[in-house]
Every structure is written in structure tokens, then in C-alpha cells.
Amino acid sequence: MSTDVLESTIAGLPLVDHHVHGAWTGPLGRVDFETLVTESDRPIPEFMTQFDSQIGFAIRRWCSPVLGLPAHASPEDYLARRADLGPAEVNRRLLAASGTGRWLIETGYRGDDVLGPAGMAEVSARPAHEVVRIEKVMEDVAASGVSAAGFPDRFREALAVQSAGAIGLKSIVAYRHGFAFDPAPPAEREVVEAAGRWLASGSTRVDDPTLLRFGLWAGVERGLPLQLHTGYGDPDVELHHCDPLLLTRWLKLVEPHGVDVMLLHCYPYQRNAGYLAQVFPHVYFDVGLGINYTGSRSDALIAESLELAPFAKVLFSSDAWGPAELHMLGAHLFRRGLARVLRGWVDAGEWTEADAVRVAVVIGVENASRVYRLEGAA
Amino acid sequence: MSTDVLESTIAGLPLVDHHVHGAWTGPLGRVDFETLVTESDRPIPEFMTQFDSQIGFAIRRWCSPVLGLPAHASPEDYLARRADLGPAEVNRRLLAASGTGRWLIETGYRGDDVLGPAGMAEVSARPAHEVVRIEKVMEDVAASGVSAAGFPDRFREALAVQSAGAIGLKSIVAYRHGFAFDPAPPAEREVVEAAGRWLASGSTRVDDPTLLRFGLWAGVERGLPLQLHTGYGDPDVELHHCDPLLLTRWLKLVEPHGVDVMLLHCYPYQRNAGYLAQVFPHVYFDVGLGINYTGSRSDALIAESLELAPFAKVLFSSDAWGPAELHMLGAHLFRRGLARVLRGWVDAGEWTEADAVRVAVVIGVENASRVYRLEGAA
């Protein structure tokens, strides 16, 4: 092999982004742009700019050339150029630059502000598939008018209908309760009682642990790969309640059902996720989201994700939502970090380059293709 | 820019050491010296020497030349030279070699054994400011004689008086209870009851969670930046109770009060601290203390501190207490690690050198200057 076959292979991988959201369709002024490139949901404090962070530097370094600017353009120049090109051209360029081969799009969060699967497929000229958020289905059912007694069946029906064309499900129980929940499925009677309390409360947001568990177990019954938000996210999470190890007993109960569990993001608990992926056949994980937000440090995360887990259990995702910079950077930084880490082991004589190439394809493409049964999918 | 402007800038930064204590004023024999360069409060076991540790090797490597010895001097030669020079000259040399520009000195721990702010300013010829330890004020109030009913007001008055010239407050609730406390302010009645129990107990040490919470919230009302011991410290902490994530709900309650919270040290939870610093506008952190005690590994800590947090939220501290080696090493290892980490990103073409220089100044000087309002301070 030539000396850079590993790098050229990784650069050309048609990555399967197995957990991502749509690209923002409108223009973005500076304030809006900055608030979309942080997991904070607070206004950017006046004493700082989110451009002065790892992700800000990564945008200036890697996205500027995609928009026709020199690397490291200033935030002002970058946003001016972005505005000149317009949202459609910006999205087209950045999604193309990602080199992503398939999008597995979770549609449950502010779906009206961003492209849906069809829009993403059109703009990127790459296939897009849907992942359905369980809690969104549950909240839609509640909003549609339902009795407590009718709630369990109505939810199961709605989940079946809404996920009929989907390739996966997603749960945000991490956000709504954390992982320290009773691992067993709730009894139907408990679900009805909890639904009664929720429906009577007038809240549009489901955070009752019994209902969340009901949703999770309905997801398991549905049989599709089940994605779980894990670890790092916006301040709506309590991060220490999202350590994937807290799922251990639930994972053991799910195991006989034959459903694959996909632990998303996992930062800073990626080593814990790797442990679960080693010992449980149905557990997979990725370090998306954290890759984008740690920028130049993302190679360290990727390295930590390649410790205990068999290579058949590690996937790629960007978790991008909104600015297409996130879609592009997620893929770019993943390629860069993976190449850097694997190259180190090849150069040290510990791995063959052929093995490194093979592992890159497995992690970037093949694992997701197998788990989500993407071969031959539209 | 020349190729080493980053290194020369960092070498010359007038660092603001935003959490530090005074230098030891007396002579130090071997036993005393060794027991002051570990967080253990136990006698050094006879089978070992604390010189055979990362910090011991760092002292021999970096402090020896400051005392006029070759690098890597033996412990015996080092301590002999130290004794020959005498405490005043040792302190003068090591504090000068730190290149620290300002000292923010927490005076609440064994203040009689070490230099106070005035002494530190005199010896180092650099400004020194005071940070007041909340629990020390509370224990002084109790020792002065006070009724339970009068305790809350007497404490608030004492805090106001003692912090009148201070630029920050510090809490050691991590040591006295850990972070798993009820985040809400206690009712005045509860405080009086808890004070009654404490005063009746005869204990000079405050560890009642209601009183600790009362102290914390009084600190919030006081309005100065509020430092919290976080993570690594002596065996009086239970380290897992000092994960800053346990503060999440309390941080949310503090947020509307407009008070900045400074998470100190944080090892090994620096990634968790970085998360909090990203999502909450009022949260800052540093990795001091751990830098000294991990020595040659401190570059790894510094790198981990530069992941999620915007650069406006990361600070420098040494947490030195006692031997001035700790003041010097804290600054030296911080400069060395920061330069090494940033240089790697510059050389890889990911950051510009100008950005790296700017971030170094922000972290080493500007963030503390802004938060503590040091511009124009004496």
C-alpha cells in the first residue's frame, strides 16, 4: 500500500451519519448563529463570543474554505460571506463537503425550523432516512386529545404509524428524567394512572418516569434500533444522571428482546459506553456531538472511544442540528481524528495499514449499514 | 510572527493566580517539606519519599535552577541549598520565578503559618488581593460567642465586614459536606435551629449542611465572585461527592443572582467542569492544584480543560499553600502545558498562532481581570 492509503480511504468514506437532524433553512445573523453553535440555551454573554471556543475556531478553520474564504477567516468575514451566499448555497456546499453518504435524521426536535429527510436528501443528493423520537410521538398523542384509559393503546398505535417508514427510534429519557429509572416495564395500570396525572396537568412535556419507561419499552417492542441520548447535551440534562452505566440493569432486561441499543454522544462517559459495548452484544455507541464541540481535542475523544469496544460496536454521528457547519464539521473532524489515531498505531508498527483501513470502513459505514439494515434501502 | 512568539508570550504572561494562599515563612526540614508537597495529611510512610512522585520530580527539575542548583538536584542537595539560602531568599526567588502578576489570596486556612496578602505583595513586588473563606468567618463568629437566634445576622455582618476589602469569597462546602446538598437557601428558622445545635455541641468546625448552605447563599447575596473547592484535595474530602455536576441544580438557582461561580481545581472532573462552563454563563473553572501534583502529566489536564468551555471561562490558579515551590511550579507547569497544547494545534494548521497567543492571554490574565474587576485595583 502507498503511504497514505489510510488517509485517502478515510477522506473518501461515504459516512453513515447515524444520528443527525436537518440543516437550518433560513438566514442566520450573528446572534442566532452563535446561539446555535453551543449546547447552552442561554443568551451568549456580552463579555464573550462563542467563536472563541473550540467549535468556533474549527468553523473558521475548516468551513471558511468551503465558503470560498481563506482558512481562519474572522467571524465577521465568515458571517458576511455566509449571508452573501444565502442559506441554500451554504447548505449545499457544507453538506457536500461533509462527504456524508447517508443521513439518519431524527425529526423530533423543532422540525419546522430545519430540513426534513426529504429536504436533506434533495440538498445533499444523498439518501436520508427517518428516526422517530418516542417522546415526541407521546406528546403529540396527548395534544391530540385522548383519555388516560385510552392512552397506552393510542400511543402504541401512533408509534407504529409514525415509525412505519423509519429505520430507528430515539429516546430522550436522559433529558426528561435521567437514566436512574426502574428498569422494568411499567404495568398497564401504572401507565394509565400516570397518563391521567399528566393529561390533567395540562403540561405538553412528558417527564413522568412511568410514562418515559412505557415509551422506552414500547420502543423495544417496536423492534427498531433504539437510540438513546447519553451524556453531554444542553442544560436541560443533569449530566451525571446520563452516565450510560446507569442503564446497566435496563440493558440486561432489553437484551433478550433482540433490539440494538445505540448510545449517542456519551461525552464524557465514552469509556463507560465502550465497556457496555464490549460486554453486551446489543450495545453500540458513538462520540458524536462531543467531536464538534471539542474541535482540536476531538482526536482525544475518538482515541478514547477505541479502547474496550470491539470495532463492530462503534459508529459515526454528527448530531448536527441547524447550521450546516455542524454537519460538515462532524464528518470532517471525525475523519481527521480517526485518521490521526489509526495512523499513529500503523506508524508504530502495531496495526497493519490494511487493518486500519478496514476498521475505518467498519466504523464509518458498515456497522450502521448492518444495524439499520441500510443495504438496498432507498 | 516569528516561530516562537507563542512560547515567548506565554513565558512572559503576568499571570493572575486567582486562587492561591501564602508562602511559608519559616525554615523547612525534610519531614515538614515532604508533608507540605502532598495532599495527604498522613505522615510520609517510612518506605517512601514524596520526592519520588510527579511533584517531587518537578521540584528537582524546575526549582533547582531557581535556587542556583543544576536541574534534577537530589532531594538532599535541594533541601540543603534551600536551608542555606533561608526562607526569605527562597520565597523571593521562587515567587519571582513564577512570573505571577497578581495574587488572589485565600486567607482562611492556617493563616498564621504563611504570608498574608501584604506579605506576599511585599516579597513578590506584585499586587495581592484577599479572598475570604466563608466557613472561616462562620467559625470565627461561633467562637466569638453568639446566640443561635443572633447567629444569622451576626454572620452576615461579619461576612460583610471581613470581605469589605476582598475581591472574592471562597467556600469549602466540598470538604465539609460535599455537593449533594439541598440547593435552595435554608429558611431563617432552620438556620437558627442548626446554629443552636452546633453552638451547643462545642465543635469549632462547621459541617452542618443547613449552616453550610446558609453560608453559601449569604455568599451569593454578598455579590462577589464565589470560589468553590471542587474535586481533588486532602483526605478530608470524599472525592466522588465533589463532582461539580452535583452542583447543577444549585447553579441554576444562583444564575439569576448575577454572581460568578468559580470552580477550583476540579481534578479529575475537569471535563464535567468544562461542560458546566459551556452551558451556564456564570460558571468558570481552573485546573490548578492538579497541575502541580501531576507534574509531567499536567499537560494532559490542561488539554482536557480546553474541550467544551469557551475560552472566556477558563482561568489559571496554582492553589499553592506553603512552600513557594508550589507557587512557582503552578505557574511554570501551567505555562509549559498551555504552550505545548496550543503549539500542537498551531503546528497542525488548526489554530493560527495569533489566535493561540490571544487565548493564552485571555486564560492567563484577562478572564480573571474581568471577573474580579482587577483593572485599576491596587
Place this chain on the structure above:
Amino acid sequence: MSTDVLESTIAGLPLVDHHVHGAWTGPLGRVDFETLVTESDRPIPEFMTQFDSQIGFAIRRWCSPVLGLPAHASPEDYLARRADLGPAEVNRRLLAASGTGRWLIETGYRGDDVLGPAGMAEVSARPAHEVVRIEKVMEDVAASGVSAAGFPDRFREALAVQSAGAIGLKSIVAYRHGFAFDPAPPAEREVVEAAGRWLASGSTRVDDPTLLRFGLWAGVERGLPLQLHTGYGDPDVELHHCDPLLLTRWLKLVEPHGVDVMLLHCYPYQRNAGYLAQVFPHVYFDVGLGINYTGSRSDALIAESLELAPFAKVLFSSDAWGPAELHMLGAHLFRRGLARVLRGWVDAGEWTEADAVRVAVVIGVENASRVYRLEGAA
């Protein structure tokens, strides 16, 4: 010193493997081999091979030449060659290639499937010593027929007898309950009651927390160094319950008894273990097991183990059980990682090479020799 004295010293160290089990005595087909080189106790899923993991790649890289194959032999070639050589020759070669100088063999797990201390000493021509598993003794006592009232004394007698020639004890309380147990010794009456419940249950497995605490404290009274499984292991553990920090209060209670506590493995909590080893004179740790299973990443673990702990508190182990590849890799990867980490510090001018050599000998040989009193042992 010549430029590679560090590497040659480390390559030649007669390592004390202070926690290891016996080598597998029979032939191993592919399915059995793969299931013995993972901590998962589940069948290897058909969509993957355990050879595609860090340990799989490490076996192909480092063990192939020991069996007379080129580095990076395919799994098929490797297993064919292994079968051709036969178990005795494979064990002889791999144990010799480990360069291990002494084996401290824990005999409590499936002792009939693997070599005992005598067998290991014979095959390797190196001394082997026994470490007795507390819970195995307890389960043997229960199986032998005993009344609840007689249980405490019968257990203490059996422990004394079975450990008469041993150099250490081991507890798997991490597996059976986790570390969140009442740290104080149970009262004799409580032990009798718990023994009554257990004996009546007919279970051969001890997992009652009172009995486990009783066993631990009997181990402390016995006075030998006490090894604790910590962190990473098979899915019978709940990993977050095995954070060594959960032992803090128990360690404080053990401290006055003068018994050394050896925290084994510790992944991913090695930094927490290093903290405990710094602040408590009687606490030691290693990062074995994790070294094998993280393969090319094991240098990162070794580096993390060299942060807070004095060098007198870090040890080497492989925790190998079964395939002698694990005995060889444990030693080989430890040597490789230690050399790489120390070399980095020497080359950076931070450590002298003489100090690095000294620390390698301390960690690899001397600490275990001192703690287990191996000088002059058979």
C-alpha cells in the same frame, strides 16, 4: 547512560505480576478462544469477531512472533499454529516471552480449568505464590455443611488454614455487591443471621452484604495484603458501583489495622485510584486487565496511572486468566507503555533517564516485593 538504557532495562525487568490466574491447560478452538479474550460472558455475536478489537489486534501483532509466525498473522493462521504447537508448548513460549519474574496467583475462579501455582511455576520456571479469594473460602465453608451459629468461626478457621501459605487475599465484593456498603465491621449476631438466611436459601453464591463485609473484615484481621477487584470486569459487575472512591470510608476504617489494600485494574477509574494512593499510606493500585483490553491505547492508561500517586504505590499486574496470550500481553504492553511514557518525559528534559529507570524498577518489581514480602520467598 546510553540512549536506550531505559528501554533495555524495562525489557529485562523480572516483573512481579501481583494479580494473575493460571494458564489454560487444554486446546482452544476458535469459539472458545474468542470467548476467553473478552470480559463479555455472552457468546460472540455472529456479525463480529473478537479478533477485531484492540486485544485481538495485539494478539496478532505481539503473540504471533512468539509462536513463530510473522507479526499480524491472520486469526486463522494464528489459531492453526497454536493448535499445531499444542497447549503445553504454547504456554511455555508465551509465559517465557512475558519475562515475568514472579506470579502471584489468585486461585479462586474456576481453578480446575487452569494451572495452579505449582503448575505455573513449573511451566514458566519462575516462582509462583498463592492469593486466596475470600468469597471462595466462604462458599466452600457453606458447601461443606455448617450451622449459622458456627459459620463465623468456621469461616475464620478456614480462611486461616487456606491462606496459611498464601502471600495475599483477594475480595470480589465489587462483583457481588459493589463498593457502596456499610464500611464498619458487622456484629457477630448480624453475621449469624445473614448466614442463616444464606444457608437456608440453598444458594451457592454469597452476595449478602453483611456476609461480604464480614469476609472483608476477616481478611483485614488476617493481616495479609488485601486485593480488591476494582472497576472493569465482566457484566456481573455494575461498573459505576465499583468506583474505588466508594471505598473511602472503609479505607479510613482499615487504615489503623496496618493492612495494605491493593486496588486491582481500576479502569476507567484509575485517576480516582491514584488519588486514594496519594492520600492514604496503605492504598496501592494497578491498571492491569485494562492494559490488555485497550491494546494500542494502553499507553494512555499507564500515563493516567502516573499522575497523583507516589511511585511507591503503583504496581504491575496482568490479571490474565486462561489463554497464555493474556499473561504475555499483560507484561509486554505494560513494558511498552511504561517505556513510551517515561521516554517522553526523559526526552523532554523533565526526568533524568536514571530516575526513569529507577521508577520502572520500583513499579515493576520493588513495590510488590516489599508489600508482599517476597524477598527470600520460595
